[in-house]
Amino acid sequence: MTSDDLIKEWRTKPSRPVYWLEGEEDFYIDKLMDFAETNLLKEEERSFNQVTFYGRDALWPDVVNACSRYPMFGEKQVILLKEAQLMKDIERLESYISNPLSSTVLIIGYKGKTLDKRGKLSKVVNKMAVLFQSKKIPDEKLMDWIINYKQSNGVQLSSGAAALLADHIGNDLSRITNEIDKVAMNIGTKKIITEDDIEKFVGISKEYNVFELQNALSKKDLPKAIRIIQYFEHNPKAGPIQLLLPSLYVFFSKILQIYQMSDKSYEAVSKLFYFNPRAAKQAIDTAMNFSLIGVQEKSSGKEKETVKAKKVDKLRISFDLDENRITQSGPKQIYVSIIAPDGSPVAVEALGSGKFTTREGIEKLFTKMVEVNYVQGEKQHLNVEWKQDNDFQTGNYRIEVYNNGFKIGEGIRTFKKGGLFG
Numbered sequence: 001m002t003s004d005d006l007i008k009e010w011r012t013k014p015s016r017p018v019y020w021l022e023g024e025e026d027f028y029i030d031k032l033m034d035f036a037e038t039n040l041l042k043e044e045e046r047s048f049n050q051v052t053f054y055g056r057d058a059l060w061p062d063v064v065n066a067c068s069r070y071p072m073f074g075e076k077q078v079i080l081l082k083e084a085q086l087m088k089d090i091e092r093l094e095s096y097i098s099n100p101l102s103s104t105v106l107i108i109g110y111k112g113k114t115l116d117k118r119g120k121l122s123k124v125v126n127k128m129a130v131l132f133q134s135k136k137i138p139d140e141k142l143m144d145w146i147i148n149y150k151q152s153n154g155v156q157l158s159s160g161a162a163a164l165l166a167d168h169i170g171n172d173l174s175r176i177t178n179e180i181d182k183v184a185m186n187i188g189t190k191k192i193i194t195e196d197d198i199e200k201f202v203g204i205s206k207e208y209n210v211f212e213l214q215n216a217l218s219k220k221d222l223p224k225a226i227r228i229i230q231y232f233e234h235n236p237k238a239g240p241i242q243l244l245l246p247s248l249y250v251f252f253s254k255i256l257q258i259y260q261m262s263d264k265s266y267e268a269v270s271k272l273f274y275f276n277p278r279a280a281k282q283a284i285d286t287a288m289n290f291s292l293i294g295v296q297e298k299s300s301g302k303e304k305e306t307v308k309a310k311k312v313d314k315l316r317i318s319f320d321l322d323e324n325r326i327t328q329s330g331p332k333q334i335y336v337s338i339i340a341p342d343g344s345p346v347a348v349e350a351l352g353s354g355k356f357t358t359r360e361g362i363e364k365l366f367t368k369m370v371e372v373n374y375v376q377g378e379k380q381h382l383n384v385e386w387k388q389d390n391d392f393q394t395g396n397y398r399i400e401v402y403n404n405g406f407k408i409g410e411g412i413r414t415f416k417k418g419g420l421f422g
Helices: 003-012 026-039 043-049 060-068 090-098 120-128 139-148 159-169 173-186 195-201 210-218 222-234 241-260 266-272 277-287
Strands: 018-023 050-054 077-082 104-111 130-134 291-297 303-306 314-321 330-339 354-357 363-366 368-374 380-386 395-403 406-415
Touching: 003 026, 003 130, 018 026, 018 120, 026 077, 026 104, 026 130, 026 173, 043 050, 043 077, 050 060, 060 077, 060 090, 060 104, 090 104, 090 120, 139 159, 139 173, 159 173, 159 195, 159 210, 173 195, 210 222, 210 241, 210 277, 241 266, 241 277, 266 277, 277 406, 291 406, 314 330, 314 395, 314 406, 330 363, 330 380, 368 380
Parallel strands: 018 104, 018 130, 050 077, 077 104
Antiparallel strands: 291 303, 291 314, 314 380, 330 368, 330 395, 354 363, 395 406
């Protein structure tokens, strides 16, 4: 029985005298108690026939006495016992639950845990009451739950917005729904909640969060990682250390697991990250050991890494084709696409550039294609170099690597101006 099933029953008429709501997920218990408090009786009946107790302050004889009286000017009375897990001697309610009054509807919210199944009260509840168990949403289903939460009202969250909430809040449905409801009230007639909406109305930055820090560390983007860390230093609530360290530990622990997997396909890795597409893609890129540097060639023949645009003679893209035991051996065509800081693709036909088609059916320019003789089950490290006739620009160069139509890696390298203060 789901919470929606129970609400549907209550909309008609409560059919049983005792309802016991228990479990680790507070959200559904609160949802049911709130509904019962405002919907089981008409407003004019509540002052006579509805009583609410709180477990910390309630005494079991008071609860039993309230349940044992008859309703005034109505057919039913409703007794709500909230936070029942805090009530002393709650097992003393067993005698009433075993023989309840038919004109009383007793609803008990027992949050954060379940009754000990070996106890007498648990056995009586299972026999005489409607038992609702509120279970935590599994982590692998949290993203879908967030995306679909407002669908019945015609509002949907983008996957990016859902990922922001999941990464920042975690598996806390009450907090998540409060934030989504707040955003939905502020976006007017819009039907899709985006990352920008989450950033504006919730205060979670889409640029400065633990997910983006992981991304920067994964891509060895030191300037971005330092910017995020400095932002957290000045805004402790945006990135509390108690959230950052466990998140980073879990992420890079899973990277180690990927190295040990025989099947490193996107489908296999997605299971490790509970089918979160962003996290799975980021992990695959990290496991590829992807790097991108600017290289200066000296007259002596020696090479030196540089970040100054005017000194860059070529780009060197390095990455691993991992030891996937599923992919068959044979020649593989690897396409490298470079996008310049001004947003234009870097493609020179005379230097071997051309076009290819992605798995989405999109025709795309590639800067360079290399063919490798892939051996099943063996890791291969590749270095792809790109030299061009004209100078490299200052700003961010974005590189994407494709195999068999799929993007298998990407990275960003920032080149600065030269000179005394460059």
